[in-house]
Amino acid sequence: MAAVGKSYQKFNPRAYLQNNYMPPRANFTSEDCVVPWKLRCLAEAFSTGELHGRTLIDIGSGPTIYQLLSACDYFEEIIATDYLEVNREVLQGWVHGESGAFDWSPYIQHVCQIEGKGEPWQVKEQKLREKLKKILPIDIHQPNAGLPAHRPADALISTFCLEAASPDLPSFQRALRNVTTLLKPGGHFLMIGALEESFYLAGEAKLSVVPVTEEDVKEALAKSGYRLHAFRAYIMPPSLKIGVDDVRGVFFTHAQKKL
Numbered sequence: 496m497a498a499v500g501k502s503y504q505k506f507n508p509r510a511y512l513q514n515n516y517m518p519p520r521a522n523f524t525s526e527d528c529v530v531p532w533k534l535r536c537l538a539e540a541f542s543t544g545e546l547h548g549r550t551l552i553d554i555g556s557g558p559t560i561y562q563l564l565s566a567c568d569y570f571e572e573i574i575a576t577d578y579l580e581v582n583r584e585v586l587q588g589w590v591h592g593e594s595g596a597f598d599w600s601p602y603i604q605h606v607c608q609i610e611g612k613g614e615p616w617q618v619k620e621q622k623l624r625e626k627l628k629k630i631l632p633i634d635i636h637q638p639n640a641g642l643p644a645h646r647p648a649d650a651l652i653s654t655f656c657l658e659a660a661s662p663d664l665p666s667f668q669r670a671l672r673n674v675t676t677l678l679k680p681g682g683h684f685l686m687i688g689a690l691e692e693s694f695y696l697a698g699e700a701k702l703s704v705v706p707v708t709e710e711d712v713k714e715a716l717a718k719s720g721y722r723l724h725a726f727r728a729y730i731m732p733p734s735l736k737i738g739v740d741d742v743r744g745v746f747f748t749h750a751q752k753k754l
């Protein structure tokens with residue numbers, strides 16, 4: 496794990512955002528594009544009303560908040576986490592509305608549109624800023640992911656973290672077991688991740704990724720005591736293979752920790 500941690504020291508949040516959250520990958524004109532696909536998976540999962548409660552923990556938030564936009568109506572407090580201080584600082588900057596922070600408004604506008612509640616995007620933005628109560632350090636390779644003792648979360652979300660922080664499949668499975676201890680029995684876990692990716696770039700950093708298939712993800716969830724509610728896969732079109740990684744596709748999974 497030391498090697499993974501070392502390679503992350505050069506992770507550049509701005510470059511990472513540029514690579515994955517700006518055009519062409521951030522194209523909202525077609526539902527076939529990857530970002531609208533991810534946002535729709537999350538909006539649909541939360542719209543069922545099955546996921547709600549006091550606390551949602553986001554595992555490996557990185558410098559992004561898109562993954563929390565549909566969650567903020569259903570939880571009193573949202574805890575963001577990341578391994579790198581630079582990412583926690585980027586998130587803090589967005590929460591405080593600092594100038595120069597990444598502009599998530601196209602994402603917020605898109606989510607308000609697909610949720611169809613007629614909610615002004617500035618209202619959703621303010622709501623998320625209020626709910627993002629804590630931004631904590633985390634290490635998914637430590638017991639309880641290294642988080643301070645905490646009442647079990649009502650739900651977990653994690654996007655592109657476990658496979659991007661694990662050198663091999665056994666490590667991925669152990670990391671999933673570690674984060675699962677943070678979730679109450681019966682709690683829901685939404686995960687988005689990369690399928691069959693072996694690396695990605697973030698400025699000077701070239702990060703290794705453990706390539707996982709749909710079966711690998713499903714097996715790891717089963718081994719960690721989850722019941723699978725949904726699994727969807729998006730195949731990356733050639734137009735979105737832009738050299739910043741070798742990702743083949745993106746998975747979305749909704750799982751529930753057995754009682």
Ligand SMILES: C[S@@+](CC[C@H](N)C(=O)[O-])C[C@H]1O[C@@H](n2cnc3c(N)ncnc32)[C@H](O)[C@@H]1O
Binds near residue numbers: 499503506659
């Ligand atoms: C590919 S980024 C995902 C960022 C964001 N969740 C998204 O959806 O784009 C992977 C994140 O995992 C974090 N990470 C790396 N090693 C980690 C570890 N051992 N424990 C927890 N997070 C880690 C990195 O700092 C980075 O922010």
Ligand SMILES: O=[N+]([O-])c1ccc2c(c1)CN[C@@H](CO)C2
Binds near residue numbers: 655745
């Ligand atoms: O297409 N996307 O929206 C998208 C967003 C984030 C990431 C990827 C693809 C692929 N690489 C991962 C890091 O392992 C990060």
